[in-house]
Amino acid sequence: xxxxxxxxxxxxxxxxxxxxxxxxxxxxxxxxxxxxxxxxxxxxxxxxxxxxxxxxxxxxxxxxxxxxxxxxxxxxxxxxxxxxxxxxxxxxxxxxxxxxxxxxxxxxxxxxxxxxxxxxxxxxxxxxxxxxxxxxxxxxxxxxxxxxxxxxxxxxxxxxxxxxxxxxxxxxxxxxxxxxxxxxxxxxxxxxxxxxxxxxxxxxxxxxxxxxxxxxxxxxxxxxxxxxxxxxxxxxxxxxxxxxxxxxxxxxxxxxxxxxxxxxxxxxxxxxxxxxxxxxxxxxxxxxxxxxxxxxxxxxxxxxxxxxxxxxxxxxxxx
Ligand code: ADP
Numbered sequence: 001x002x003x004x005x006x007x008x009x010x011x012x013x014x015x016x017x018x019x020x021x022x023x024x025x026x027x028x029x030x031x032x033x034x035x036x037x038x039x040x041x042x043x044x045x046x047x048x049x050x051x052x053x054x055x056x057x058x059x060x061x062x063x064x065x066x067x068x069x070x071x072x073x074x075x076x077x078x079x080x081x082x083x084x085x086x087x088x089x090x091x092x093x094x095x096x097x098x099x100x101x102x103x104x105x106x107x108x109x110x111x112x113x114x115x116x117x118x119x120x121x122x123x124x125x126x127x128x129x130x131x132x133x134x135x136x137x138x139x140x141x142x143x144x145x146x147x148x149x150x151x152x153x154x155x156x157x158x159x160x161x162x163x164x165x166x167x168x169x170x171x172x173x174x175x176x177x178x179x180x181x182x183x184x185x186x187x188x189x190x191x192x193x194x195x196x197x198x199x200x201x202x203x204x205x206x207x208x209x210x211x212x213x214x215x216x217x218x219x220x221x222x223x224x225x226x227x228x229x230x231x232x233x234x235x236x237x238x239x240x241x242x243x244x245x246x247x248x249x250x251x252x253x254x255x256x257x258x259x260x261x262x263x264x265x266x267x268x269x270x271x272x273x274x275x276x277x278x279x280x281x282x283x284x285x286x287x288x289x290x291x292x293x294x295x296x297x298x299x300x301x302x303x304x305x306x307x308x309x310x311x312x313x314x315x316x317x318x319x
Contacts (some may be wrong), residue, residue: 001032001095001096001276001277001279002032002033002093002095003032003033003034003035003092003093003094003095003096004023004027004032004033004034004035004094004095004096004097004098004273004276005034005035005036005037005044005049005089005092005094005096005097005098006020006023006024006034006035006036006037006052006068006097006098006100007036007037007038007040007041007043007044007068007097007098007099007100008020008040008066008068008069008070008100008101008124009040009041009070009071009072009099009100009101009104009105009108010040010070010072010101010102010104010105010124010125011070011101011102011125011126011127011253012064012065012066012070012124012138012253013124013125013126013136013137013138013139013141013142013253014064014065014126014137014138014141014142014253014254014255014256014257014258014261015124015137015138015141015257015261015262015264015265016065016066016070016100016124016137016138016265017057017060017061017063017064017065017066017067017257017265018060018061018137018257018261018262018265018266018269019100019122019124019137019265019266019268019269020036020057020060020066020067020068020100020269021057021060021061021266021269022265022266022267022268022269022270022273023098023269023270023272023273024036024052024053024054024056024057025054025057026269026270026273026274027273028053028054030273030277032273032277033051034051034052035049035050035051035052035092035094036049036050036051036052036056036067036068037049037068037097038050038068038069039068039069039070039071040069040070040071040072040073040101040105041071041073041076041085041105041108042071042073043068043069043071044084044085044088044089045073045075045076045081045084045085045088047088047091049088049092049094061257061262061266062256062257063256064141064253064254064255064256064257065254066100070101072104076108076111077107077108077111079115082108082111082112082115083115085112086112086115086116086117089117094117095117095118096117096118096119096120096276096281097109097112097117097118097119097120098119098120098121098122098269098272098273098276099119099120099121099122100121100122100124100137101121101122101124101125102123102124102125102127102129102130102136103129103130103301105121106121106130106284106297106300106301107297107301109121109282109284109297110282110297110298113281113282113297114282117281118276118279118280118281118282119281119282120272120275120276120280120281120283120284120285120294121283121284121285121297121300122137122265122268122269122272122284122285123136123137123268123284123285123286124136124137124138124265125137125138125139125171126138126139126141126142126169126176126252126253127139127169127170127171127173127175127176128170128173128175128176129170129171129172129173129175130286130300131300131303131304131305131306132284132286132288132295132299132300132301132303133284133285133286133287133288133300134286134287134288134289135260135264135287137257137261137264137265137268138253138257138261139175139176139261140257140258140260140261140264141255141256141257141258141261142169142176142252142253143176143179143180143183144255144258145248145251145252145254145255146166146168146176146180146184146248146252147180147183147184149166149246149248149251150164150166150180150184150186150218150220151184153166153218153246154184154216154218157216157217157218157244158215158216160216160242161215161216161240161241161242162216162217162241162242162243162244163205163216163217163218163219163232163235163239163241163242163243163244164216164217164218164219164244164245164246165219165221165228165231165232165235165243165244165245165246166180166186166218166219166220166221166245166246166248167221167222167223167228167245167246167247167248168180168220168221168222168223168248168252169222169223169248169249169252169253170191170222170223171223171224172192172222172224173192173222174189174191174192174193174194174222174308175308176222176252177189177190177191177220177221177222178191178193178308178311178312178315179311180220181220181315182311182314182315182318184218184220185218185318185319186218186219186220187204187205187208187214187217187218187219187319188201188204188205188217188218188219188220189219189220189221189312189315190219190220190221190222190225191221191222191225191308192222192225193307193308193309193312194312196221196225196226198226198231198234201219201231202234202235202238202239205217205219205235205239205241206238206239206240209239209240209241210240216241217241219231219235223247228245228247229245231243231245232244232245264287267287267292268285268287268292271285271292271293271294272285272294275294280294282296282297282298283295283296283297284296284297284300286300
């Protein structure tokens with residue numbers, strides 16, 4: 001193998017640039033030429049591909065987002081569209097591809113591998129919703145952004161006898177909510193795993209206010225569960241707190257990656273290059289119990305959802 005490509009796909013995440021840098025520099029150190037594909041799978045189909053040198057990835061380890069851009073291309077599920085991608089890769093002589101993204105991007109990588117282009121996936125998403133790895137690139141940075149913002153809300157909440165309802169991202173994965181809940185000392189955490197029962201949430205808040213005498217409360221809730229503004233209204237009506245909702249939204253996707261994300265991204269990028277060089281394809285990189293490894297994408301997509309029960313129990317003991 002002489003030439004490999006790299007692309008970022010799906011939602012962007014801080015640390016993707018650190019992974020791009022690692023792939024480019026690790027590839028060049030091993031004697032490969034590395035090509036950047038711009039705007040995800042769209043760039044493969046439109047031949048938006050350019051050779052990257054060491055200098056092209058200088059200074060990007062500290063930058064959030066992705067210098068290659070990202071996009072979603074529904075049509076990539078069609079074989080005739082992927083054939084264009086394969087033809088463009090062949091034109092450049094690119095035999096292997098690193099794909100940084102989430103589950104959807106992994107499916108594209110698997111489909112391309114089946115058409116003769118060896119692909120290695122790298123988990124890049126702030127949601128930590130890829131079950132085959134303990135952590136995805138971007139999760140730690142997003143978590144720290146959530147903590148910073150909730151800490152600020154706590155200051156103003158306590159001055160006003162308020163319950164701050166904070167909606168965090170996660171795309172049906174509760175990790176951002178549970179980790180943020182524990183690290184900010186939130187009173188209530190609601191995720192898909194805990195389930196949502198409005199009456200129970202109001203009752204718990206009343207208990208904290210009346211029995212425990214709390215002057216404020218923080219409620220952290222995953223996105224896509226309920227309308228948080230309506231919930232805040234109900235809190236004002238049915239508890240002693242005044243409810244206020246904050247949707248953190250896309251600020252969770254930005255920022256310079258944390259040390260942890262930079263290290264993870266660097267290890268993942270380097271591992272992906274090694275995997276391609278040893279002839280692997282249709283596999284993805286992950287970290288499990290501190291060990292960086294690759295596994296089959298098919299197996300990764302079948303990994304059962306992680307339960308966070310021990311973390312919820314820990315939270316319950318401390319609140
Ligand atoms: P993520 O990678 O973050 O999960 P998406 O689910 O949006 O994000 O997937 C990113 C892109 O991967 C899609 O826009 C599409 O181009 C490609 N993709 C997703 N599913 C498939 C599939 N079954 N076959 C081929 N390509 C796919």
